[in-house]
Amino acid sequence: MNSALKWMPLVAAVALATTGCAREGYFHDRNIDYAEARSGAPLILPDSRDTRRYRDAMPVPEAAGDFRETDARFSAPIPQRLAAGRATERDFVERRDIGQDSWLVVGADPGAVWPQLEDFARTRGLAIVASDSSRGVLETSQARLSVRQGLRAGDSEVRCDQAGTPVAACLESLEDFFGARSASDSVASLAAQRLATEDRLQIEQQGEDWVVRIPLEIDRTWAELSYQLEQGFTVEERRELLESDPDAHDFLISYMTETERNRNLLQIVFTMNVRQMSQQIRLVLESTGPESTVLRAINASERAFSPSDQRELLERVASLLR
Numbered sequence: 001m002n003s004a005l006k007w008m009p010l011v012a013a014v015a016l017a018t019t020g021c022a023r024e025g026y027f028h029d030r031n032i033d034y035a036e037a038r039s040g041a042p043l044i045l046p047d048s049r050d051t052r053r054y055r056d057a058m059p060v061p062e063a064a065g066d067f068r069e070t071d072a073r074f075s076a077p078i079p080q081r082l083a084a085g086r087a088t089e090r091d092f093v094e095r096r097d098i099g100q101d102s103w104l105v106v107g108a109d110p111g112a113v114w115p116q117l118e119d120f121a122r123t124r125g126l127a128i129v130a131s132d133s134s135r136g137v138l139e140t141s142q143a144r145l146s147v148r149q150g151l152r153a154g155d156s157e158v159r160c161d162q163a164g165t166p167v168a169a170c171l172e173s174l175e176d177f178f179g180a181r182s183a184s185d186s187v188a189s190l191a192a193q194r195l196a197t198e199d200r201l202q203i204e205q206q207g208e209d210w211v212v213r214i215p216l217e218i219d220r221t222w223a224e225l226s227y228q229l230e231q232g233f234t235v236e237e238r239r240e241l242l243e244s245d246p247d248a249h250d251f252l253i254s255y256m257t258e259t260e261r262n263r264n265l266l267q268i269v270f271t272m273n274v275r276q277m278s279q280q281i282r283l284v285l286e287s288t289g290p291e292s293t294v295l296r297a298i299n300a301s302e303r304a305f306s307p308s309d310q311r312e313l314l315e316r317v318a319s320l321l322r
Contacts, residue, residue, distance in 0.1 A: 093178040095171070096157075098223040098246055102166040104158040105150055105224070106178050110136055113147045113156040113178075120177050121145060143167050145174075151216055151224040151321055201318050203311070210311040212295040212318050218287040221321075222249045225285070225295075228320035229253070237278055239316075249285040252300065254278045257309040279303040283317065 092107045106113050114133060121128055121138055130139040138145040143160050150157045158178070160170035202213045214221050226244055233241040233253055243252040256278040263276060279301040286294045297313050299305035 091179070093175055094227070095175065096223045096227060098219055098226075100166075101219070102168070102171055104171060104175055104178065106147075106156045106158055107154065108156060109154060110147050110149055110156045113158060116178065117145055117147055117158065120174060124173065143170050145170075151214070151221060153322055157220070201321060203314060203318060205307075208307050209296070210307060210314050212314050213288075214293045214295060214321070215291055216293060217291055218249055218285050218293045221293045221295075222246060222285055224321060225283075225317070226251070229283075229317075232320055239278075242280070249287075251283040253281055253283060255281050255313060257305070258312045259304075259306065259309050277303070279305065281305065281313065 094105045096103050096105055114136060117138055118131070120126075121140055126140040126142055128138065128140050130137075132138075136147040143162050146159045146161075147156050149155075158174060160167050160174055204211055204213055226246070229241045229244070229251060233239045233255075237254075238256050240254040241251060242254055245251075256276060260276050260278070279299070282298045282300045284296045284298055286296065288294050295314065295317065297310050297317075
C-alpha cells in the first residue's frame with residue numbers, strides 16, 4: 001500500500017477537527033443564545049385590578065442625598081434577614097413595655113393576625129360590639145382589641161385596653177393564644193395597614209450626617225429598638241448595649257466601626273493604637289411628628305467617627321428594625 005495513502009484518514013480527521021474548533025468547538029456555545037436574546041413586552045395588568053393587592057416583589061429603598069462620598073470606599077449595606085427564617089430566630093409572639101404601656105408584637109402581617117384576633121374574641125366568649133377590619137379594631141363589652149402594622153416588616157402590634165389603659169390579664173391571654181399558633185394558620189386581607197418595606201425606613205443624608213427616618217411615633221420606635229439592641233448588641237468589644245434611657249429616648253453603645261475592623265498591619269504599626277478598639281456612640285431618637293421619628297448616631301468618644309462610619313452603623317441598626 002502506498003505510504004502516502006496511509007496518512008490520508010488522519011489528515012482528513014485533523015482538518016475536520018480544526019474546522020470545527022474554528023467555528024463552535026466540539027459543543028454548542030450557549031453564550032451565543034444569551035447574546036442574541038431579546039427582551040419581551042412587559043406584562044400589563046388590566047385597569048380593573050385591585051391595586052392594593054400588588055407591590056414590588058423585591059423593593060429597593062430610596063436614598064436621599066449622595067449614595068456615597070466620592071473619596072470613600074463603597075460598603076454594601078447589611079442584607080435583611082429572610083422573613084421565612086425569622087420563626088427560628090425569634091418567638092412568634094413577644095411582649096413590649098414602655099412606662100405604663102404594654103402590647104404584643106406578633107410575627108405576622110396584620111392581614112394574618114386580624115382573623116386570629118376575631119377567633120380569640122369568639123373562643124373567649126367576648127361580646128363583640130363593633131368590628132372594623134379596615135382599622136384593625138375590635139370593640140367588645142370587656143375591652144378594645146386592636147392590631148396594626150409593626151415597626152418591622154412582617155410584624156404586627158396587638159393591643160388590649162380599656163379607655164387607653166392596657167389590660168394585663170387580656171394581654172397574657174392573647175400571648176398564650178398567639179403563642180400556640182403559627183403565622184400560617186390563617187390569612188385575610190387588611191391591605192390598608194400593610195406598608196411596603198421601602199416605606200418603613202429611609203436612610204437620608206443631612207449635610208455631612210446620616211440619619212434614619214422612621215414613620216412611627218417615638219415611643220413605639222424606642223421600645224422596639226430597645227428590644228432589638230438587647231438581643232443583637234451583645235458581642236464584647238464589637239457591639240454592646242451599655243445604657244438605655246426611655247425618658248430621653250436614647251442609647252449608649254460600644255461599637256467597632258468597619259474602618260477600625262479593616263485596619264491593615266501598616267496602619268496598626270504606625271499608630272499609637274496597636275489593637276483594634278471599639279468606641280462609644282450614642283443612638284438618639286428624635287420625634288419629628290405624630291408618626292415620624294429620626295434616629296441619629298452621635299460620637300461619644302474622642303476617636304474619629306466619619307460620615308461613612310456613621311452610615312455603616314446606622315445601616316446595621318436599621319437592619320434590626322426591618
